[in-house]
Amino acid sequence: GAGVSQSPSNKVTEKGKDVELRCDPISGHTALYWYRQSLGQGLEFLIYFQGNSAPDKSGLPSDRFSAERTGGSVSTLTIQRTQQEDSAVYLCASTALLATYNEQFFGPGTRLTVL
């Protein structure tokens, strides 16, 4: 079956512009994660969605970052007023219901470059 997909694959934007990154999880997966992979900070957790529960936003680096998940499926990560330090690869992962740990399946990521 289809894996996790993300779009766009690459995004170049100018400082100060807003960007939206999209994640399509594996069908039926109720949990969805966003991570950021940057040269300086490595891989960092950003936000987590599980079903209809309130998201865990504890990893979002600033209030310029927000995310939503519509209908328990597709998720959009929005970065407002982008800064050069936002340049990174943004990875999305999904997994089945968390009765216990289940493998997180990752998408190919979106490479964001802020000029």
Place this chain on the structure above:
Amino acid sequence: AQTVTQSQPEMSVQEAETVTLSCTYDTSESNYYLFWYKQPPSRQMILVIRQEAYKQQNATENRFSVNFQKAAKSFSLKISDSQLGDTAMYFCAFTYSGAGSYQLTFGKGTKLSVIP
């Protein structure tokens, strides 16, 4: 807070040889999971192997095996009979059940090059 440390930024190995990647972690949790992920140039993170902390037996997956030393908080990855396709970034990762979200904490990664 949980931390994961990979002390080898880069390593190389001859094709068909064996290589070991190191990872140490710090946690006060008792119920946790450890992983090695592979990230080739395509950026796709692929799970290589996982280890549950409560299991004493080291996990193995074909050519990949781990040496899990719980008391020392060490979790190394051994790749046997290295192949050119093993060339990638390798990340050690940790998660635990207490947080509820099972979010992953990653090390900085080791860039492995397999030389023909």
